[in-house]
Structure formats: C-alpha cells, structure tokens
Amino acid sequence: MQATTTDVQIRQLDTVDLGAVTTIDEKITGRYRPDEWERRVGYYLRRDPDAALVAEVDSEVVGFMLGEVRSGEFGLEEPTGWIEVLGVDPDRRGGAIGQRLAEALLDHFRVEGATTVRTLVDETMEDIAGFFSSLGFEPAPLRPFVKAL
Amino acid sequence: MRTREARLPGNYHDAVVKWRDTFIPDYDFLMDNWEKHFPKEPRFKLCAFRELGICNEIECGDDVGKPKITCPSDLGPDRARHLLGAIRAQASTEFGSIQQHRLTLARAQEETDQVWVLRMMAEELRHGYQMLHLLLEDDWSSVSDQTGPDLVEEILSMQTGSHVLGAFNIDFDSFVDNIVFCALIDRVGKYQLAMQRVSAYKPMAESMPKMLREEAFHLATGVVPMRRWATEAAEGDVYISMEMLQKAINKWLPRGLEMFGDERGGGSNVRMGFKPMKNAEAQDQYRAEVGKLVDDLNMRYLRARLPELGRNEADKLMEEIETERSTRHGVGWEDLIHLSHPHFFRRRGVPAFTMVGFEGETFEALDDYTAHLRRHLPESYLAGRDFRDYLETLKQVAAGELSAVDASRRMPSLRRVGGSCPCSRSVRWVSEEPLPAAADQPAS
Numbered sequence: 128m129q130a131t132t133t134d135v136q137i138r139q140l141d142t143v144d145l146g147a148v149t150t151i152d153e154k155i156t157g158r159y160r161p162d163e164w165e166r167r168v169g170y171y172l173r174r175d176p177d178a179a180l181v182a183e184v185d186s187e188v189v190g191f192m193l194g195e196v197r198s199g200e201f202g203l204e205e206p207t208g209w210i211e212v213l214g215v216d217p218d219r220r221g222g223a224i225g226q227r228l229a230e231a232l233l234d235h236f237r238v239e240g241a242t243t244v245r246t247l248v249d250e251t252m253e254d255i256a257g258f259f260s261s262l263g264f265e266p267a268p269l270r271p272f273v274k275a276l
Numbered sequence: 277m278r279t280r281e282a283r284l285p286g287n288y289h290d291a292v293v294k295w296r297d298t299f300i301p302d303y304d305f306l307m308d309n310w311e312k313h314f315p316k317e318p319r320f321k322l323c324a325f326r327e328l329g330i331c332n333e334i335e336c337g338d339d340v341g342k343p344k345i346t347c348p349s350d351l352g353p354d355r356a357r358h359l360l361g362a363i364r365a366q367a368s369t370e371f372g373s374i375q376q377h378r379l380t381l382a383r384a385q386e387e388t389d390q391v392w393v394l395r396m397m398a399e400e401l402r403h404g405y406q407m408l409h410l411l412l413e414d415d416w417s418s419v420s421d422q423t424g425p426d427l428v429e430e431i432l433s434m435q436t437g438s439h440v441l442g443a444f445n446i447d448f449d450s451f452v453d454n455i456v457f458c459a460l461i462d463r464v465g466k467y468q469l470a471m472q473r474v475s476a477y478k479p480m481a482e483s484m485p486k487m488l489r490e491e492a493f494h495l496a497t498g499v500v501p502m503r504r505w506a507t508e509a510a511e512g513d514v515y516i517s518m519e520m521l522q523k524a525i526n527k528w529l530p531r532g533l534e535m536f537g538d539e540r541g542g543g544s545n546v547r548m549g550f551k552p553m554k555n556a557e558a559q560d561q562y563r564a565e566v567g568k569l570v571d572d573l574n575m576r577y578l579r580a581r582l583p584e585l586g587r588n589e590a591d592k593l594m595e596e597i598e599t600e601r602s603t604r605h606g607v608g609w610e611d612l613i614h615l616s617h618p619h620f621f622r623r624r625g626v627p628a629f630t631m632v633g634f635e636g637e638t639f640e641a642l643d644d645y646t647a648h649l650r651r652h653l654p655e656s657y658l659a660g661r662d663f664r665d666y667l668e669t670l671k672q673v674a675a676g677e678l679s680a681v682d683a684s685r686r687m688p689s690l691r692r693v694g695g696s697c698p699c700s701r702s703v704r705w706v707s708e709e710p711l712p713a714a715a716d717q718p719a720s
Contacts, residue, residue, distance in 0.1 A: 139492070142459075142499035143565050146572035153587055161507075161576060165500045169493075174317060176492035 135224055137231040140168065140179040140191060147181070147188035151214045167212065171195065177235050178208075182215075182224045190215040192228040196239045202269075208236030208244040213255070229262050247271065278328040279486060281321075284409055288428060292322065292405055295432050299374050300401065302381065306394045313391045320398045324409035325486040326479065335474040337549030344478040349418045351477065355548045356419030359477055360427075362550065363410050365440040366472075367431045369465065370404030372444030373397075375436050376457065383451040385515060392497045393454050396462075399490045404431070406483050414479065437661075442624065442687055443531035449656035452516070455505075456524040458498025463565060464535040466491045467558050476549030499569060506573045506613075510580035518577060522613045523654040526634070529566060529616055533559055534624040559618075567615050574612045581607055621649060623666055623687045629673040629680040642674045 140148070149164045171179040171193045182190035193212035198204055210232060215224045236244055245267065248256045283289050296303055310319055334342050348356050374397045381397075384390035408431065412424045422430070437445050443461050448454060469491055473484040505516045536542075542555035553561075578597075579590050582605055593604050601609040617636035619627035631639035634652050639645035646667065650658060657663055669686055672678040678686075 141492070141565070142495045143568040143572065145499065145503065146568075146575055150587060159579065159587065161503065161579075165503055169496045169500050172492045172496045173314065176489050179492075 134184050135189075135222065135227045136183045137180055137227055138183065139176055140172070140181045140193075142168065142172070144181050144188050144191070148191050148214065151188070151191065151216050154217050155214060167193065175239075178232060178239075180228055180231055182228050184219065184222070184224075189219040189222075190224040190228055192225075192232050194232055194236070196236055196241045203245075205243060206239070206241045208233065208239070208241035210244065210246040213258075225258055226262065245269075280326040280328055282324045282326065282409060282413070284324070284405065284412060288408065288412060288425075289322075291428070291432060292401070292408070295371070296322070296398075296401055299371075299378055300394070300397050301378070302394055303398060306391065306398060309391065313388065314395070320395065320402070322398075322402055322405060324402075324406045324483070326482040327485040328482070330478070330481055330485075331474070332478075334476040334549045336552040337476065337547050339476065339549055344476055344481065346478045348414050348416050348477075351419065353419055355476075355550075356416070358544060358548060359475075359480070359550060360416060360420055362472075362545075363407050363480070364427060364431065366468070367404050367407035367411075368434055368440040369444050370400045370407060371431060372434065372436065372439040372441075373400050373457070373461070374404075376444065376446070376448050377454055380448040380451050380454055384454070385451070386501075389451070389455070389497075389501050392493075393458070396458065396494045396497045399494065403487050403490070406487060407431075410479055410483060441535055443528070443535055446527075446531065446657075446662045447660055449654060449660065452520055452524045452654075453527075455498050455501045456521070456528055458494055459502055459569065460498070460525065460528045460532045460566060461535070462491060462494040462498060464532045464562060466495060467536070467562055471545075471551040471553055471558065474549075474552055480550075502569075502573060503576050506577040507580040510577045518611055518613055520654070521573070523652065523657075525566075525570070525613065526616050526621070526652045527654055527657050529563075530621045530623075532566075533563065533618060534622065536562065538624070539626045563615070563618060570613050570615055577612065578607060581605075616652070621653070623669075624684045628684045629670055631670075631674070642671060645670075 145161070145164055145168055148168065149159070149161045152164065153159050168179065175195045178194045178196070180192050181188045191212070191214050192210065194208060194210045196206050196208050198206045200207075210229065213225060213228070215228075233244055244264075246259060246264070248259060250256075284292065300306075307320070310317075332344055334340050334344055345351055348359075351359060377393060377397050381390060381393055384393065408428050411427050416422075416424060416427075420427075434440075436447060439445050443457075443464075448457070466488065469484050469488045472480055473488065475481040475484070502521065505521060506518065509516050509518045509521070536559040537555040539556045539559065542551065542553065542558070545551040546554055551558075575590065575594060578594055579585065582590070582593070585593065593607075596602060597604050597607060597609055597612065603609070614634075616634050617632060619630060619632035619636065620634050622628055622630070622632070631642070631645040633639060633645070633648050639648060653663070666687070669678065669683045673680055673683045
C-alpha cells in the first residue's frame with residue numbers, strides 16, 4: 128500500500144530502530160548487515176543525532192536518512208549539509224517518504240547554519256539521481272577521485 | 277543551532293572537577309584517547325549549554341500560550357517547589373549513574389565498549405553540571421529554605437544508596453549492568469528530557485536539547501553491545517548468554533518503570549506546564565520501546581543461530597516460536613528474551629510490594645515468590661544489599677506489619693554520607709523527603 132505524504136511521520140532515529148533499518152537495507156540490497164548498521168548508526172548518533180531521521184507510517188519504520196553538517200573538504204570551506212545514507216522500504220516507494228525525510232533533514236541543516244547541501248550518487252544509480260533531481264539538486268562541478276588499496 | 281555556553285562560578289566548577297577526579301578516575305584516559313575512538317568529533321567540554329531561540333510560549337497545561345517563565349520567583353510557591361524537586365532529582369540521577377558505572381567499568385572485555393561508557397559518564401557529569409547551573413544561576417531563595425550552594429553540596433554529597441530515585445541506589449555487579457543500564461535506564465532519561473524540553477520554565481527547556489542529543493549516544497552505548505552480545509550468545513560464546521541478558525533486564529526494567537512516578541500521577545506536571553504527558557502514558561510508551569528492543573535482540577539471536585534463514589523465513593519462525601512457545605530448528609521460546617509483566621518485582625507505584633510474577637501471575641506465599649524472584653534475577657544481585665532490603669521490607673508487608681505505601685516510602689534506604697563532597701568537609705545525613713506513594717511523586 129502506498130502512503131500519502133500526510134501519513135508519513137518523521138522523527139529522530141532511535142537505537143530501537145536498528146532492526147527496521149537493517150531490514151529495509153536487506154530488502155533493497157538483499158544482504159543482511161546488522162553489524163554495518165550498528166556501526167553506522169552509532170557514528171551518526173554520536174556526531175549529530177538530529178541528522179539521523181526515520182520515517183514512520185502507522186508506527187512502522189519505512190525509511191531512514193542519515194547525514195551531517197561539516198566543512199573543510201578540499202574547496203568546500205562553507206558549512207555543508209551532507210546527505211549520506213538514504214533507505215526507503217521498496218514496498219512503500221512512491222509515497223513521498225524520501226521527500227519528507229529530505230525536507231526534514233534540509234530544515235535541520237539550515238538551522239545548523241549550512242548554506243549548501245550535497246550528496247554523492249553513483250552514475251549507475253539513476254533512480255537515486257532522479258530522486259535528488261526532483262528535490263532540486265543539480266550536478267556539481269566536483270570531481271570524485273578514487274584509488275583502490 | 278545557537279547555544280549559550282556557561283560555566284559555574286569558580287569554586288563550584290572546581291568542586292565538580294574534584295568530584296570528577298574522584299568518581300571518573302579514567303577521565304584523563306578518555307581525553308588522551310579521544311581522537312583514537314572519536315576522530316574529528318568535538319572534544320568533551322565541562323560546561324552548561326543553553327539552547328537559544330526555543331519556543332517562548334508555554335506549550336502545555338493550564339497556562340498554555342502564556343509566556344514561559346524565566347525567574348523562579350515568578351513560578352509561584354507550589355510550582356517552584358515542584359520544579360525544584362525535579363531539578364534536584366534530575367541532578368541526583370546524573371551524578372548517581374556515574375557512581376554506579378565506575379564500579380564495574382574496568383571489567384569491560386572490549387576497549388570500545390569501555391571507552392563509550394567512559395564518554396557517556398563524562399557527558400552525564402555535564403548533565404549534572406547543567407542542573408547545578410540551573411540551581412545557581414537563578415535565585416531560588418524565595419521558594420526554598422535551602423540556598424543554591426546548600427543544594428549543590430547536598431547533590432554532590434549523595435552516594436549510591438542516598439540518591440533520590442531507586443534505580444540509582446543499586447550497585448552494578450558486572451559490566452552487563454553498565455550496558456543494560458544504558459539501554460534501559462538512560463531510555464527513561466530520554467523520556468524525561470524530551471518531556472522537559474517543553475517545560476514552562478524556560479531555563480529548564482533551554483537546557484534540554486543538548487542533553488537530549490547526548491542521550492541518543494548513551495542509548496547506543498547500551499543497545500549496540502546488547503545486540504552484539506545476542507549474536508555472540510547465539511554463536512555459543514562462553515562470556516555471555518541470553519539468560520544473562522534476560523536476568524539483567526529483569527533487574528533494571530522494574531526500576532525504569534518506577535522512574536516515571538506513580539501510575540496515577542503526573543497530572544500536576546501537566547497542569548503546571550512542566551511535562552506534556554502523565555506518568556502512566558509515558559511509562560506505557562517506554563515499555564513499548566523496550567519491547568521493540570527485546571524483539572530486535574531476539575531476531576538478532578535467531579538469525580545468528582540460523583544464518584541459513586532468509587528474512588521472511590526468520591520472521592515466520594519467530595512468530596511460531598513466540599505464539600506456540602515451541603522449539604523450532606533447535607531454538608525454543610525459553611532461549612529468547614521476554615519482557616516482564618509491568619507489575620513484576622515492583623516497589624513503587626500502583627503494584628508496589630504486590631507479589632506479581634514475571635508473566636503477571638500472582639503469589640500468595642512469600643516463600644514461593646522469593647523462589648520465583650531467585651529464578652528470574654541475576655545471582656550476583658541476589659547477594660547484594662538492595663535485594664536484601666527489598667525482601668526484608670516485603671516480608672513485613674506480607675506479614676501485615678507495614679503497609680505497601682509505607683514500604684514504598686522506605687525505599688531506598690538511607691545511608692550515612694559524608695566526605696565525598698569536595699566542597700565540604702561536613703559529614704551529615706542526607707534526608708530523603710518522603711515520596712508520596714499514591715500520586716504525583718516526582719518522576720525525574
């Protein structure tokens with residue numbers, strides 16, 4: 128069943144949501160990675176718990192978004208809000224859940240003094256790129272560099 | 277987020293630092309290793325934070341919509357006394373938990389767990405500091421016989437056994453207590469802080485946001501290791517078992533429920549605009565959250581025991597085991613963790629000193645109930661002072677020598693305190709104000 132925008136409640140992620148977050152990731156990736164999510168959620172809750180959000184529909188966690196405000200990367204001195212992790216239950220897609228999460232996170236970034244919000248999307252993930260485009264994100268003149276170790 | 281940073285006046289700040297040196301002897305280790313464990317994260321700072329730009333209008337209660345109160349003398353005597361009790365209790369919990377954690381901190385098997393608890397202790401100290409700042413920055417003399425300095429001295433003098441709330445008067449027996457306490461008792465703290473974020477007293481409301489952000493990490497300090505331990509238990513690890521986790525939860529959950537105050541109370545807090553929920557409502561929500569945690573631990577255990585199962589199969593199997601109380605693929609109902617009945621092992625509130633068992637069954641004979649508790653509580657806890665005090669009191673209630681209300685007021689037992697407060701050489705009794713067993717006892 129698809130949720131309408133008004134059904135979606137956004138709140139801060141709590142450690143009791145770890146199971147739900149792991150399940151959503153498993154539905155998306157097919158991999159069961161509880162250790163990975165414990166590590167990640169622990170990290171974000173330490174750094175900025177207000178930027179770790181979940182979306183609920185009928186008290187069930189159906190999506191999550193993690194991010195933080197930081198500055199200091201090469202050429203990016205201004206406080207920047209980074210959206211780093213996004214997961215929406217595949218059974219609930221189309222219900223504006225990602226949009227509601229992004230709106231709430233961007234509000235938080237503004238309060239934290241960020242004037243820009245950025246994210247990195249793999250070129251092959253067209254649906255994610257489309258999602259961010261729909262929110263007004265544009266391709267940035269930022270070149271990712273990578274090296275295998 | 278705009279915040280105002282503040283320090284206590286010199287001698288009080290120094291007193292807290294001295295207290296820290298006494299009760300967090302590993303503080304320097306934490307700071308020396310901060311970058312190793314928390315790279316690029318702001319270093320801990322002992323100060324009070326007041327969030328600026330919060331709502332200016334009272335958000336609940338009789339005066340909703342009126343301007344928030346900024347000065348204790350404007351609260352009126354009843355409201356001021358009520359709030360002062362809440363601040364005192366909150367401060368007591370912050371300092372009290374540090375005294376508990378330090379007893380078994382060194383027993384952690386993993387350095388990461390230990391350092392997370394250590395950071396949490398430092399942040400609890402900051403929370404206590406924040407409460408002292410509320411007592412000292414404002415003038416409470418018109419509403420209290422005790423001066424701010426008296427209150428600070430009293431709070432810094434408290435030790436395990438003389439704190440305001442029961443959960444903070446119980447010694448830890450192992451590092452399992454450190455972790456389960458963070459997961460269960462700090463979760464009550466999250467509720468109290470979240471409720472106080474809308475306090476009609478603006479300095480209180482301004483104090484909450486930073487504390488709440490830190491509390492999220494404190495919960496992770498408990499929940500993440502518990503989840504890992506459930507996996508290790510499933511893999512047959514010798515150091516931890518689901519039974520150990522179950523018994524530790526049984527030890528702490530009743531105390532956590534009681535921290536919300538009597539189930540019939542909390543109306544005053546709502547009317548006065550200090551909290552948006554009555555005790556029973558908040559307590560119910562808390563218990564439901566702990567239920568989610570327990571479900572999560574069980575699933576973590578089941579999937580570690582049966583890694584060949586997919587998500588849907590695991591869900592189905594879990595439902596069968598839980599509803600039929602059966603054993604499937606070698607995993608039985610008794611291998612999993614369950615939530616105790618809300619009346620189990622209670623010493624305050626509506627079910628205080630009733631002999632209600634783990635699943636809600638009632639006991640007529642004291643010996644039977646004692647044997648039941650013995651099966652459900654950690655062995656090391658049974659041998660401690662807290663359980664003995666409880667049982668001695670329960671015997672008197674069962675014999676008709678003491679009413680449940682009077683028995684509730686007796687817990688926790690008083691202890692002589694002295695010499696622990698760095699700003700005082702005095703040795704004196706800390707007197708417990710009698711807590712009403714019926715209604716409206718402070719919940720934080």
